[in-house]
Amino acid sequence: DAKTTQPPSMDCAEGRAANLPCNHSTISGNEYVYWYRQIHSQGPQYIIHGLKNNETNEMASLIITEDRKSSTLILPHATLRDTAVYYCIASSYGNKLVFGAGTILRVKS
Amino acid sequence: SAVISQKPSRDICQRGTSLTIQCQVDSQVTMMFWYRQQPGQSLTLIATANQGSEATYESGFVIDKFPISRPNLTFSTLTVSNMSPEDSSIYLCSVEIPSQGGEQYFGPGTRLTVT
Numbered sequence: 159d160a161k162t163t164q165p166p167s168m169d170c171a172e173g174r175a176a177n178l179p180c181n182h183s184t185i186s187g188n189e190y191v192y193w194y195r196q197i198h199s200q201g202p203q204y205i206i207h208g209l210k211n212n213e214t215n216e217m218a219s220l221i222i223t224e225d226r227k228s229s230t231l232i233l234p235h236a237t238l239r240d241t242a243v244y245y246c247i248a249s250s251y252g253n254k255l256v257f258g259a260g261t262i263l264r265v266k267s
Numbered sequence: 268s269a270v271i272s273q274k275p276s277r278d279i280c281q282r283g284t285s286l287t288i289q290c291q292v293d294s295q296v297t298m299m300f301w302y303r304q305q306p307g308q309s310l311t312l313i314a315t316a317n318q319g320s321e322a323t324y325e326s327g328f329v330i331d332k333f334p335i336s337r338p339n340l341t342f343s344t345l346t347v348s349n350m351s352p353e354d355s356s357i358y359l360c361s362v363e364i365p366s367q368g369g370e371q372y373f374g375p376g377t378r379l380t381v382t
Contacts, residue, residue, distance in 0.1 A: 190368075190369065192370060194371075199376075200375060200376070201271075201359050201361075201373030201374050201375050201376050202310065202359075202361075202371075202373045203373070204268075204370040204371065204372060207368055207369070207370055245309075249369075250369075251365065251369040252298065252363065252365065252369065254300065254312050254315060254325075255300075255310075255312070255371060256312070257302075257309045257310040257311070258309060259309055260309060
């Protein structure tokens with residue numbers, strides 16, 4: 159699996175968009191970009207994934223650069239409940255997930 | 268998605284004993300995974316448990332220490348054997364739903380403290 163790099167922490171004001179970057183410069187052609195988050199003391203929660211096209215669901219948007227070497231997870235209107243550790247993972251279908259340290263997102267009022 | 272439950276939710280055990288953690292899924296799934304999350308750390312995959320085959324363990328984890336059963340498509344157990352304080356962690360199971368894009372869904376975890 160390709161290694162991903164994320165900033166250790168970020169702050170965001172409540173109600174504003176949270177943009178979480180991820181670098182995956184060694185991603186291979188069959189690897190997807192997955193985003194998960196872990197709210198304190200809970201199991202990780204799946205957010206979104208994509209291969210090369212931008213994706214949007216009810217939780218977030220995923221923007222993948224054309225060369226697929228980086229991506230950004232966007233939470234359009236962050237709330238206090240979005241405070242969590244966010245993990246960006248590059249993996250192919252049916253393959254294991256390798257969790258890095260992730261980004262601690264703190265949403266502040 | 269899938270709804271996953273784990274038992275027990277937490278336990279305090281004495282060193283040298285063993286604990287079996289159960290993972291139950293509300294639908295039939297082929298691929299199940301067991302992870303460990305040590306205090307303040309990220310998740311580390313212990314093993315992949317596919318129904319009908321032996322579990323595949325990651326480097327640093329062995330079957331004698333973490334035996335896994337996968338008797339059917341909705342259930343799995345992980346045993347933490349001969350426990351030491353270093354085994355104090357949160358243990359999580361997850362399942363992959365291939366028809367929904369390969370994403371994994373996680374159980375709430377089992378918080379284990381070894382004294």
